Amino acid sequence: MNTNKVEAPKWLIFSGLVLMLIGMMFGAIGAFQYMLPGFLKQYLSFEKTRPFHVSSVVFWILFSATGGVVLYLREYAQVKISRWLSRFHLIFFVTGAILILSGYALGFFGGREYWEFPPVLALFLLAGWILFIIQVVKSVKTLRQQPVYIWMWLTGAFGFLFTFSESYLWIFSHFRKDIVLDMTVQWKSYGSMVGCWNMLVYGAGIYLMEKISQDKPYARSATAFALFFLGFFNLLFNWSHHIYTLPVTPAIRHIGYLVSMTELLILGRLIYKWKDSVTAMQKTQFGLSYRFLMIADVWIFLNLFLAILISIPAINVYTHGTYITVAHVMGTTIGINTMLLLAVSFDLLGNTCRSMEAYRVQVYRAGWLVNGALVVFLTSLLVAGIQRAQWQMSNEGVPFAVMMNSLRPYFIAFAASGVVLLMGFATIVYPLLRNIVACNFKPRKQPVAGWKTPVYQIE
């Protein structure tokens, strides 16, 4: 048996890591275009840079989360995974991503927000996702006495299929003919869709935490399930904080407000458990994966606090359409999702056939660099957002262009820290990419030090 074999789910994570770097590169270019209007306008205008950035980063999350869940399910359930399902899942996703990004380069658009490509290309993602669901369902033999992460993965897998389809309702004229209905459905689907992929990512994080700490009872405890149902409840009903300012019935706003505030229970628990979790972390040394889990823990706390604040309608009126919302999105995507998925990536790819030991110091240092840059990055967005919020509520009639010009110092800090983030993440990801490529072409026979991942056969 070849323990070093790079299988399709690992290539999915590998592709996700490459897409993350591509997404960050376009994010950095976009930040410079924001700071220096006209920068690269002739060759790569902002209306191309933005979808390149957004779609690549969303693909990073989807590719690595689905690849990680398939491998963790196999590890947990001790089952064989279908090679063909995995391969076609990979082929559909990678082909879709290549066509979509090439289409952007050539100027083929026609979609919306996360999916700005022509809707027909969404069929590649849909096909890959259906194969992923079949793989998950095949691996989960029974629902009885399953830990919370299995429920999270099932909820995320089926929920994404539903919300992804819902996000394309706009192609039917019935939904497009009323702008308020159109935007409500659009943001309802996007809000819930993010909740669905978070279920996959957070579930993988909980599984990894259990694997490291060997604390099996937690994922089967009443507390874990209570928090899961709270998260699921929020996924279903708190989306209306995206559309507080739309002229919808007030009941929608009130429900969104009340449900969003239930997240205070999660925040409260985090604060309560903070000291314990830090102590546990210090006791357990698990290398790079554990470091990224620990970092994600801090960012979860900070981002949840911000998310709850901006879910209060009276505050949301100020922050909606400002860089504070951008800070919330960037904070959760980089600080939480990316850190958790990097923990998963180091666990699953890190020791595929070569040890990460030689890169440990390099990755630790880059980790500090990334977190320092992320603090500057988010602070500049928050301060710019506060200034823009003041402008929105002011009656002085200062022109938009003048207000934007006054935010220039924050955009400089934002762009500079964005470049540092790109460099830091490239340093972190490089050993993983190198490992997989080298492993595939020059496999070594000796097992490596570190976490001994059980080896299972595939069909």
Added chain:
Amino acid sequence: MGPDLTNVYSAPGKGPAYIKAFVQVGTNVMPAFNLSETELDQLVRFFERIDASGKADPKNFKRNLNGTIEYK
């Protein structure tokens, strides 16, 4: 992140001619879109429709102490 355009159609000093000129000429931060007259008309009709959907100015909301908001 551009300005809110929900009510650009009815904003004082703006309106259909302003929208068309802005889209055709562009700015430092927005490219000039090479749209046909028909496409420009369709775009203006779209702005007219979203303008009719309500007022987007956040100053139109009354903010209550319990955190809720009401349209003034």
